[in-house]
Amino acid sequence: IRKIGVFTSGGDAPGMNAAIRAVVRACTYYKKDAYGIMRGYEGMIEGDLVKLGARSVGNIIQRGGTILKSARSEEFRTAEGRKKAYENLKAEGIEALVAIGGDGTFTGLHKFYEEYRVPSVCIPGTIDNDLPGTDYTIGYDTATNTAVEAIDRIRDTALSHNRLFFVEVMGRNSGYIAINSGIAGGATGIVIPEENMSFDQLYNLLGADKETSKKSNLIVVAEGSKIGDANTLARKVAERSSYFDIKVTILGHLQRGGAPTYFDRVLASKMGIAAVEGLMQGQKDVMVGIKDNKIVYNDFNTIMAQKHHEIDSESLRIAKILSI
Ligand code: F6P
Numbered sequence: 001i002r003k004i005g006v007f008t009s010g011g012d013a014p015g016m017n018a019a020i021r022a023v024v025r026a027c028t029y030y031k032k033d034a035y036g037i038m039r040g041y042e043g044m045i046e047g048d049l050v051k052l053g054a055r056s057v058g059n060i061i062q063r064g065g066t067i068l069k070s071a072r073s074e075e076f077r078t079a080e081g082r083k084k085a086y087e088n089l090k091a092e093g094i095e096a097l098v099a100i101g102g103d104g105t106f107t108g109l110h111k112f113y114e115e116y117r118v119p120s121v122c123i124p125g126t127i128d129n130d131l132p133g134t135d136y137t138i139g140y141d142t143a144t145n146t147a148v149e150a151i152d153r154i155r156d157t158a159l160s161h162n163r164l165f166f167v168e169v170m171g172r173n174s175g176y177i178a179i180n181s182g183i184a185g186g187a188t189g190i191v192i193p194e195e196n197m198s199f200d201q202l203y204n205l206l207g208a209d210k211e212t213s214k215k216s217n218l219i220v221v222a223e224g225s226k227i228g229d230a231n232t233l234a235r236k237v238a239e240r241s242s243y244f245d246i247k248v249t250i251l252g253h254l255q256r257g258g259a260p261t262y263f264d265r266v267l268a269s270k271m272g273i274a275a276v277e278g279l280m281q282g283q284k285d286v287m288v289g290i291k292d293n294k295i296v297y298n299d300f301n302t303i304m305a306q307k308h309h310e311i312d313s314e315s316l317r318i319a320k321i322l323s324i
Pocket of ligand 1: 011102126127128170171172223256
């Protein structure tokens with residue numbers, strides 16, 4: 001393999017730039033040519049490629065977002081779209097791909113591999129930490145730290161006004177950001193899709209019907225909550241009791257931006273190098289992961305069959321004890 005294409009796709013995540021940098025520098029180190037593919041699969045279909053060298057990825061390790069930009073491509077879902085993409089890669093002589101993204105990105109690349117046999121390595125980059133085959137995805141640590149910082153600020157004002165806040169965090173169908181920002185932020189309750197907490201259980205946690213209960217509380221709600229989003233839960237509590245002065249804050253996309261933490265920078269650097277080394281060793285259709293602090297290559301079919309990255313029962317147990 002002499003020419004390797006790298007791209008970011010799906011939702012951006014802090015640390016993606018550090019991963020791009022590591023891929024490009026590993027290519028330079030091993031005397032391979034690196035090409036950046038702009039806007040993920042869209043750029044692949046349009047032939048929007050840029051040659052990258054060790055110096056073109058300077059001063060990006062600390063930057064959020066992705067210098068290669070990102071998109072969610074509908075056209076790549078079609079056979080014609082993938083054919084165009086393949087022809088562009090072939091014309092440029094690109095023989096292998098490194099994708100940085102989430103499960104949508106990987107599913108597309110797996111299909112592409114099955115059709116055109118272009119050796120591909122995926123690097124898990126998503127704030128959701130929802131991918132099996134790795135303990136951590138790039139961006140998750142930063143997003144969770146951002147959520148904790150926001151929760152700390154909300155707590156100040158919640159206490160001053162004796163208010164009950166529902167804080168909604170991202171994560172798609174995963175409760176990772178919620179459970180750990182909730183534990184670290186000292187939340188009274190944490191609502192995540194993985195746990196079958198009923199609305200009544202949540203309501204009882206607040207102790208609204210006891211005159212002595214505290215009025216200032218903070219509930220962290222994962223956006224994938226199965227018992228309603230933060231606005232719905234706030235409305236339902238208000239319908240049942242006038243005891244609380246209730247506010248809702250949806251953290252939204254602020255969790256996606258910002259400088260990556262040291263953890264995400266190091267993780268991205270390890271995974272970026274592992275992706276290039278994996279291709280050189282003959283890996284073809286895999287996702288890089290980190291398990292017990294060691295790099296692993298997961299066969300694509302095996303990890304996709306697992307589907308969800310489960311939250312460890314210890315975190316759930318801790319959250320329960322602390323919300324007493
Ligand atoms: O997958 C990352 C993520 O930020 C999810 O947490 C969220 O549900 C989704 O992307 C939001 O997508 P978009 O940026 O397209 O609105």
